[in-house]
Amino acid sequence: MTDSPVDQAPAGVIRTLRELPRAAIVLLFGIALNRMGSFVALFLVLYLTGIGYSPAQAGLVLTGFGAGSILGTFAGGSATGRFGARTVIIWSMVLCGVATAGLAAVTAFVPLLAVGFAAGAFGQMYRPAAATMLADLTPPQRLVMASAASRFGLNVGAAIGPLLGVWLAAAYSYPVVFAVNAVVSLLFAVVVLLVIPARAGRRGAAAGGDAAIGDAAIGGDADAPESTRARYRDLLRDRRFLLFLAGMFVTAVAEVQYQSTLPLEVQQSGYPTALYGAVVALNGALVILVELPLTTLIQRFSMRATVAAGCLLLGVGLGLFGLPFGPWIFVVGAVVWTMGEIISAPSIGAYPALAAPTPALRSRYIGALSTCQTAGWAVGPSIGTALFQYVGGAVWVMCAGLGVLACLGMWAGVRDPDVR
Numbered sequence: 328m329t330d331s332p333v334d335q336a337p338a339g340v341i342r343t344l345r346e347l348p349r350a351a352i353v354l355l356f357g358i359a360l361n362r363m364g365s366f367v368a369l370f371l372v373l374y375l376t377g378i379g380y381s382p383a384q385a386g387l388v389l390t391g392f393g394a395g396s397i398l399g400t401f402a403g404g405s406a407t408g409r410f411g412a413r414t415v416i417i418w419s420m421v422l423c424g425v426a427t428a429g430l431a432a433v434t435a436f437v438p439l440l441a442v443g444f445a446a447g448a449f450g451q452m453y454r455p456a457a458a459t460m461l462a463d464l465t466p467p468q469r470l471v472m473a474s475a476a477s478r479f480g481l482n483v484g485a486a487i488g489p490l491l492g493v494w495l496a497a498a499y500s501y502p503v504v505f506a507v508n509a510v511v512s513l514l515f516a517v518v519v520l521l522v523i524p525a526r527a528g529r530r531g532a533a534a535g536g537d538a539a540i541g542d543a544a545i546g547g548d549a550d551a552p553e554s555t556r557a558r559y560r561d562l563l564r565d566r567r568f569l570l571f572l573a574g575m576f577v578t579a580v581a582e583v584q585y586q587s588t589l590p591l592e593v594q595q596s597g598y599p600t601a602l603y604g605a606v607v608a609l610n611g612a613l614v615i616l617v618e619l620p621l622t623t624l625i626q627r628f629s630m631r632a633t634v635a636a637g638c639l640l641l642g643v644g645l646g647l648f649g650l651p652f653g654p655w656i657f658v659v660g661a662v663v664w665t666m667g668e669i670i671s672a673p674s675i676g677a678y679p680a681l682a683a684p685t686p687a688l689r690s691r692y693i694g695a696l697s698t699c700q701t702a703g704w705a706v707g708p709s710i711g712t713a714l715f716q717y718v719g720g721a722v723w724v725m726c727a728g729l730g731v732l733a734c735l736g737m738w739a740g741v742r743d744p745d746v747r
Contacts, residue, residue, distance in 0.1 A: 343469045343472040347465060347469070350460075350464055350523045350524060353519075353522045353523055354519075355461070355476055356480070356518075357457075358477055358481060358484075359479075360514070360515060361420070361484070361512065362485055362488060363485075363487050363488045363491070363511070364484075364491075364507060364508055364511025365484075365508060365511075366491075366507070366508045367430065367505065367508055368389070368392060369489055369492055370492060370501055371388065371430070371443070372389055375388060378434065387440070388439050388443045391443045391444040391447070392444065393447060393705045394444060394447065395447030395451075396447040396450065396701050396705070397698060397705055398448050400451045400452070400454055400694060400700075401695075402452055403415060403419065403451065403454060403455035403456055403694055404690045404694015404698070405691065405694065406452065407455055407456040407459050407690035408688075408689075408690040408691060412457070412463070413456075413460065413525060415452060416456045416460070417516045419452035420453055420512045420513065420515045420516035420519070421512075421513060421516045423446060423449035423450040423453075423509075423512045424509040424510070424516070426442055426445040426446035426449055427446050427450070427505050427508045427509040427512060428506060428509040430442055430446060450512070451701065453515075454697050455694035455697050458477075458676070458679075458693045459690040460523075461473060461474075461477060462677075462680030462689060463686075467680075467681060467744070470677040470680060471626040471674055472626060472673070473677070474674070474676035475618055475622040475672075475676075476619065477676065478672060479615065479618065482611060485611070486611050486615065492504050561688055561691070562692060562695055565682070565684070567739070567742060568682055568692065570736045570737075570740030571678065571682070571736065571737060571740035571741055573740075574638060574732075574735075574737040574740060575675065575696060575699045575700055575733075576700070577729045578729065578730075578733045579702070579703025579704050579707060580706065580711075580729060581641065581729040581730060581733070582641060582668075582703075582704075582707075583703065583704045583707035583708055584707060584726055585606070585610070585645065585664070586708070587707065587708035588714075589603060589648060592649070592715070592723075593606075593657070602657060606657050609661045609665070610664070610668075613662070613666075614665060618672075618673070621670075622673050625669075625670055630678065630741060630744065631738060631741040631742065633670050633671060634671050635733075635735075636671070636734070637666075637667045637668065637671020637672070637674075637675075638667065638671050638733035638734050638737050639730050640667030640671075640730070641671065641730055642730010642733060642734075643727050644660050644662070644664025645664050645723065645727070646726045646730065647663060647664075648660045648723050648726075649723025667730075675696070678696075678741060679692035680693060682742065682744070711725075
């Protein structure tokens, strides 16, 4: 029996959430809770310098944490395909909790490097698994809105988490901050273990499960057999998806400049640090308040067009920060950059699951997206700050250029899926 045209039509967030199975709702809540309790990257440098390490040594540990994050997202895709999303989420969160607690217990430098690397790796390994499980549990015509709902939880968690971390650090200590981070990771693992069924997200788990997404996959075969022998090298044959990944990487390189280079630009322009805080707060507020309702409209348009246009707006918005038009240009740039993020991000999050030609490859496609995004966030600050130091405003020209490059890559790489 096929879905009616009404069931196939794009839906708002309320209808989407009502149609999702209980396991998917629990997963969305767990993702938000885990993000709210993630403090390590924010406070690691302050903690290490506070116990006597130099800024360079603290930065090296943080670099190890970032390298572990890249490896974790890559490994998470393979592990999910081999062991299943639920198993990977549980074990990655348990091991992340142990490693995070270890940061407060270990004081020698070399063990700190190892523990920091492990905390980054296990803390990110769950991302491809969670995205794969959400895709397995969600009807394909609802996946863009479900992706927006997941991002809403992440952004709310990202807004509340730092405030909670600052309070814990001020009222107690940094070891308490890491201990709470560890407890939240373990709590996420327990919730998945006890609440989400062992077969959740597998074939036939929901009306929109593997079979539905297998039918919707671009170029896929609904009758293709599952295989644990699927490898990332199978993905390399999909040249259009590689263009999508390249677009995602350069978008991440541009986007991370708001964290690394924008505060330097604000300072050099002679404006107070409060202006930088206002720009970041404006971005977060718009995403939280506008993205869900706007996605209801955006999902009615071509995924190819929304992804390409969003990446272009994101790069151009960041590029506006280099124009000498007073403090208001920072506000205008933040609005344009944020609108690009809002337009493109939900579709980007949904696309790999729809683009994978077989269910067996879905976790690899999702893991590849997470890896490219994390890698862009990792190398972007070094590129941006070096350009800022030696060539000044060239970093913002770079952002605009990367936006154009990402737009072209996404337009050439993204194929509109048939999710009927």
